[in-house]
Amino acid sequence: MKRRSRKSIFKYFIWNSIILGTLLLSACMPNVSNELRTRSSNNQTGAQNVSVGQGYILADNPIILGNNANISPSYNLNKFLSVAPITTNSYLISKNDCYFPTSLTSKECFSVVANKDSLTPLQTSTGKWDYRAESPEFLQVNTFYHMQKILDKFFVDIRNGYNTYLLNPAIFDLSTPNAVVRNDSKYEMYLKEPLSIEADCQEEDNAYYNSAQNKLCFGFFADSAQMRWAQDSTVIYHEAGHFFQHMQFNFRNLSNPFNPARPRLGNFGYSEASSIGEGLSDYFSYYVNSRTHFAEWAAGRILGQSRPLKEDDPVHISALNTSSNGRLSYPDFLTYSPNFPEQPVEDEHYAGMIMSHYLVALTEDLMSKCGYTKDTSKSFVMFLVQETLAELGDLSTKGSNNGAIGSINLSSTYALDWVMKNNPVTYRSFMQTLAKKLKGTVGNPSINSCRGTVYTKDQIEKLIDDYGLLLFRTYNEKRNHANPVTNQNTLVTTTNRNKTTLISKNFLKFDPTVGAAYAYIIDNQANIYSLVRDLVKEAIINIDSQFANVPYNNGNGKLSPGEIVGVVLNLYNDSNSTMGGVQVLANDYYNLDPATKKPCSYQSTSSTSDKFPTSSEGGTTCAAASASALTDFTPGCFIQTTESGATKWVSQNTFRNKLALDSSMCIDSTKPEECFIKAIKGADQAWFSKIDPKKNWMKTLTSSTNNTTPEIKASNLILYEVSKHLPHGTVINCRFRARFTNCDDCYHDSTRSQYDFFDTDYNGDKPFKILNLQMTVLD
Amino acid sequence: MVAFTLSYFIHNQSDKKITNTHQIETITYKKEKDRKIASYTTSIEEKIDVNILKRNKNTKDIEKKSLRNPNYYYYKNYRLIGANAILWNDSTRQLKMENSESSEWKNQLGENLLSFQASDTKVIIDEEDNIIKVQEDSGIYLKQVSVHFLFSNGETRAFRALVNAENGKIEESWDGPIHEKKTRYSFELNGLKDANVN
Numbered sequence: 001m002k003r004r005s006r007k008s009i010f011k012y013f014i015w016n017s018i019i020l021g022t023l024l025l026s027a028c029m030p031n032v033s034n035e036l037r038t039r040s041s042n043n044q045t046g047a048q049n050v051s052v053g054q055g056y057i058l059a060d061n062p063i064i065l066g067n068n069a070n071i072s073p074s075y076n077l078n079k080f081l082s083v084a085p086i087t088t089n090s091y092l093i094s095k096n097d098c099y100f101p102t103s104l105t106s107k108e109c110f111s112v113v114a115n116k117d118s119l120t121p122l123q124t125s126t127g128k129w130d131y132r133a134e135s136p137e138f139l140q141v142n143t144f145y146h147m148q149k150i151l152d153k154f155f156v157d158i159r160n161g162y163n164t165y166l167l168n169p170a171i172f173d174l175s176t177p178n179a180v181v182r183n184d185s186k187y188e189m190y191l192k193e194p195l196s197i198e199a200d201c202q203e204e205d206n207a208y209y210n211s212a213q214n215k216l217c218f219g220f221f222a223d224s225a226q227m228r229w230a231q232d233s234t235v236i237y238h239e240a241g242h243f244f245q246h247m248q249f250n251f252r253n254l255s256n257p258f259n260p261a262r263p264r265l266g267n268f269g270y271s272e273a274s275s276i277g278e279g280l281s282d283y284f285s286y287y288v289n290s291r292t293h294f295a296e297w298a299a300g301r302i303l304g305q306s307r308p309l310k311e312d313d314p315v316h317i318s319a320l321n322t323s324s325n326g327r328l329s330y331p332d333f334l335t336y337s338p339n340f341p342e343q344p345v346e347d348e349h350y351a352g353m354i355m356s357h358y359l360v361a362l363t364e365d366l367m368s369k370c371g372y373t374k375d376t377s378k379s380f381v382m383f384l385v386q387e388t389l390a391e392l393g394d395l396s397t398k399g400s401n402n403g404a405i406g407s408i409n410l411s412s413t414y415a416l417d418w419v420m421k422n423n424p425v426t427y428r429s430f431m432q433t434l435a436k437k438l439k440g441t442v443g444n445p446s447i448n449s450c451r452g453t454v455y456t457k458d459q460i461e462k463l464i465d466d467y468g469l470l471l472f473r474t475y476n477e478k479r480n481h482a483n484p485v486t487n488q489n490t491l492v493t494t495t496n497r498n499k500t501t502l503i504s505k506n507f508l509k510f511d512p513t514v515g516a517a518y519a520y521i522i523d524n525q526a527n528i529y530s531l532v533r534d535l536v537k538e539a540i541i542n543i544d545s546q547f548a549n550v551p552y553n554n555g556n557g558k559l560s561p562g563e564i565v566g567v568v569l570n571l572y573n574d575s576n577s578t579m580g581g582v583q584v585l586a587n588d589y590y591n592l593d594p595a596t597k598k599p600c601s602y603q604s605t606s607s608t609s610d611k612f613p614t615s616s617e618g619g620t621t622c623a624a625a626s627a628s629a630l631t632d633f634t635p636g637c638f639i640q641t642t643e644s645g646a647t648k649w650v651s652q653n654t655f656r657n658k659l660a661l662d663s664s665m666c667i668d669s670t671k672p673e674e675c676f677i678k679a680i681k682g683a684d685q686a687w688f689s690k691i692d693p694k695k696n697w698m699k700t701l702t703s704s705t706n707n708t709t710p711e712i713k714a715s716n717l718i719l720y721e722v723s724k725h726l727p728h729g730t731v732i733n734c735r736f737r738a739r740f741t742n743c744d745d746c747y748h749d750s751t752r753s754q755y756d757f758f759d760t761d762y763n764g765d766k767p768f769k770i771l772n773l774q775m776t777v778l779d
Numbered sequence: 780m781v782a783f784t785l786s787y788f789i790h791n792q793s794d795k796k797i798t799n800t801h802q803i804e805t806i807t808y809k810k811e812k813d814r815k816i817a818s819y820t821t822s823i824e825e826k827i828d829v830n831i832l833k834r835n836k837n838t839k840d841i842e843k844k845s846l847r848n849p850n851y852y853y854y855k856n857y858r859l860i861g862a863n864a865i866l867w868n869d870s871t872r873q874l875k876m877e878n879s880e881s882s883e884w885k886n887q888l889g890e891n892l893l894s895f896q897a898s899d900t901k902v903i904i905d906e907e908d909n910i911i912k913v914q915e916d917s918g919i920y921l922k923q924v925s926v927h928f929l930f931s932n933g934e935t936r937a938f939r940a941l942v943n944a945e946n947g948k949i950e951e952s953w954d955g956p957i958h959e960k961k962t963r964y965s966f967e968l969n970g971l972k973d974a975n976v977n
Contacts, residue, residue: 012913015894077876115933116827116828116829116933116935117828117933119827183794193833194833196833196918201935202932202934203934203960204960205960206958206959207959208956208957208958208959208960209956209957210935210936210937210954210956210957211925211928211953211954211955211956212925212926212938212939212954212955212956213829213830213937214830215830215937229959235959240960242957246957255850256862257850257851257852257860257864257865258864258940259861260858260863260908260910260923260941261939261941261951261953262839262939262953262954263953264953264954264955264957265957266957268962269962274957277957299959305848348960411832411862412860412861412862412911413780413861413862413863413914416951416953456822465898505925510976515972516958516970517971517972517974518976519971519974520968520969520970520971520972521968521969521971522966523969524966524967524970527964527965527966527967528962530896531964531966532895533896533897534898534962536892536895537896537928537936538936538938538955539926539936539938539940539952539953539955539956540952540954540955542891542892542893542940542949543891543892543894543895544948544953545887545890545894547894548894548895549894555967556969557969557970557971558969558971565794566966568968570970601968624799645888668948677894682952685929704871709966711963711965712968713962713964714880714962714964771976772976773971773974773975773976774974774975774976775971775974776974
């Protein structure tokens with residue numbers, strides 16, 4: 001599709017100005033109204049009925065406005081335009097309502113431009129914003145209107161929620177920082193700069209939020225010259241939702257002196273955090289328009305991927321309904337697409353529907369049981385989401401305004417790794433924290449905000465269980481300071497866990513089927529090149545230029561010296577229940593004894609599954625009972641060697657010494673412990689949405705009707721750099737740490753009354769199933 | 780078209796002490812057809828393209844100033860990060876450093892970032908802060924940067940990172956994009972049949 005150049009945009013602007021000026025001569029100028037007025041369907045042009053500060057918008061997406069799911073992508077959208085207040089500024093820049101941490105005076109919250117080539121925001125010479133629907137100017141005005149709408153609602157709700165619960169911090173310890181809320185009518189943006197929005201950006205089939213640029217981008221469609229993402233208000237709310245989530249997730253990080261990073265909810269590709277983020281963004285659409293379906297036009301019309309938010313939506317399969325047994329429950333519906341229900345699909349947008357459906361159900365349950373209006377209930381649920389995200393994303397490790405350092409995410413030094421990998425946001429951690437917030441507010445007898453009483457603990461737990469999400473045994477109020485005797489957590493009532501299934505980690509294993517491969521190797525040069533290219537530009541990994549063009553990749557399906565290889569584990573669920581949120585970690589952890597430099601494990605404890613290597617094979621028991629939070633990070637790959645006629649497993653540095661290889665020849669000369677093989681940071685974790693009982697992941701995602709096998713995604717594999725100095729025939733053992741979200745003993749410490757493991761434990765092997773994979777290096 | 784002059788506003792922060800004023804060049808690296816990497820001072824137009832500079836009626840590029848944030852900890856004009864940062868705040872003791880600073884870090888970073896990208900791809904590296912990450916009783920010199928890719932088809936991508944100030948290697952990255960688009964791959968899978976497991 002041909003994109004507009006700056007010159008053509010300028011011409012377009014001049015042409016529109018001429019038309020606009022002509023039309024102005026006959027325009028009538030009614031008073032500015034805050035209400036939308038739908039224009040007659042045959043009125044396609046003109047500035048009639050548009051006053052200064054007003055403009056044309058699409059009040060909802062064209063499918064809703066036309067009440068026609070099959071409306072043509074090239075339909076004349078002028079027939080659906082409404083008049084709405086835009087701005088009395090001469091530029092399409094929001095009011096100076098926002099404060100930023102570095103500003104002493106308020107500034108604009110956001111501005112809208114067409115695309116990155118636009119030199120300034122759109123300017124009006126007439127004071128009106130009445131552009132035809134097919135113009136790029138219209139997209140900017142439409143985006144502006146809906147962005148202002150959600151922004152106002154979001155910040156007014158923050159103020160209301162805060163004022164309700166801050167009044168007595170002893171009753172409820174907020175995670176939202178005090179500074180977020182202002183006492184005047186302004187907004188505390190909690191970003192460094194105003195948001196910049198490109199309403200017609202140069203992205204094919206895409207819309208995105210990029211926090212590094214403070215930018216929202218709404219692109220175009222390859223298969224339709226007329227359609228744009230910004231024509232669909234639900235998409236504007238959804239993408240704005242990603243922006244707001246990022247802000248909520250980082251509410252406690254902007255002024256954190258110890259760590260400048262700001263985590264995002266999820267990664268490139270599939271993960272549970274990504275799925276939750278997508279579900280939350282769908283809820284942001286409902287939050288504004290109260291409709292329980294998202295993106296009928298932008299995601300639905302061509303791509304066939306619009307999404308419902310409630311089980312009674314007609315697009316759903318008939319088995320789903322709003323009864324306890326009919327909910328869209330975890331983990332069975334993680335790979336369910338209502339648009340193609342016969343084809344399982346691993347996609348964060350669909351997996352996020354469990355979150356959006358739960359939040360809508362909670363909204364309606366609070367209306368029903370507590371007598372809230374829909375608006376009040378939506379605002380309150382958004383407050384709970386905000387509180388949950390602010391706590392989980394806290395790199396300062398306090399978690400709340402009264403929290404102690406070290407409450408969450410280990411320590412400031414390593415907090416980003418803990419949030420993104422070692423103890424990331426999952427359906428379990430999100431629901432556990434949200435349940436705590438529910439219990440502390442509407443469930444709090446000191447507040448009695450539910451018809452003069454409380455939304456009970458049973459009510460909290462039962463609705464969560466309807467969605468299969470009662471994955472936690474305590475509310476974990478004390479987090480890392482919990483002690484079953486002196487610092488107790490509230491226990492979940494076991495009898496409320498009916499639909500939720502918890503499984504032992506030992507049921508997760510390599511596929512035991514005779515003839516099945518334990519893992520798959522991707523070392524084709526073109527495959528790896530395109531994968532690395534994408535992962536670098538998406539800020540997932542970084543590769544030294546010495547690997548450019550991946551010259552040693554030979555596509556032989558083995559580990560070969562000098563290659564970058566992808567490893568996909570062939571994991572199997574040997575239990576009788578579905579596993580959800582399977583995560584494999586290949587990052588550094590405490591598995592090398594600091595004194596002897598031997599591979600170690602907690603062999604003396606019953607909770608470890610790692611008995612390899614034994615002492616006769618070169619292993620030892622880890623000296624400490626649990627990992628240190630500060631120093632114990634070592635790679636998980638060891639190398640086989642022969643000592644006194646016996647086969648032993650040794651660290652990479654020990655092997656390097658045996659070869660008398662100078663450390664300057666290592667993959668990273670400063671890190672001899674990963675001299676020969678190194679899991680690439682960022683691509684050192686893999687996610688699998690779910691694994692059905694007695695199946696591997698591939699069979700779980702294979703369509704029963706057409707036998708289509710699933711695509712492997714970047715998020716399914718772990719990337720390794722292999723040294724070109726690694727001798728042919730060398731055998732490598734890599735220890736992967738695996739777990740899944742509905743795993744019982746991956747999160748609950750049986751030695752401490754089933755309380756959650758401490759953050760330090762996630763630097764060891766106790767909460768994980770250890771999977772040892774031995775691979776031979778062959779050229 | 781009116782020729783716009785562009786200006787980058789450093790906010791008026793009279794309450795913050797300016798400790799260091801110097802020109803920090805934002806550099807554009809471009810992958811040429813012959814796969815060589817060219818570099819030059821980033822143009823104002825490129826800075827607007829990637830939102831380093833705000834669109835404004837009277838925008839012009841001015842020098843950046845390093846400011847002391849009263850909420851942060853410092854050691855010899857470097858911002859300190861890490862759980863032990865507070866121990867070294869304005870300390871007169873000598874912090875042992877595990878690396879040194881090199882002027883080559885930015886070039887190395889630019890080369891690494893472009894090594895897998897197509898020709899005509901540009902990457903803009905904008906320096907944001909000078910940092911020392913405190914680890915136990917030693918430190919590492921880092922640069923906080925924002926990295927912006929400009930692709931020939933008009934797409935952009937960006938993220939922030941902490942970069943080793945000696946060799947340009949990225950230690951941490953964040954602030955990457957969240958997309959609606961699904962990226963698809965057709966990987967050639969090879970079953971690892973001769974592997975052993977424990």
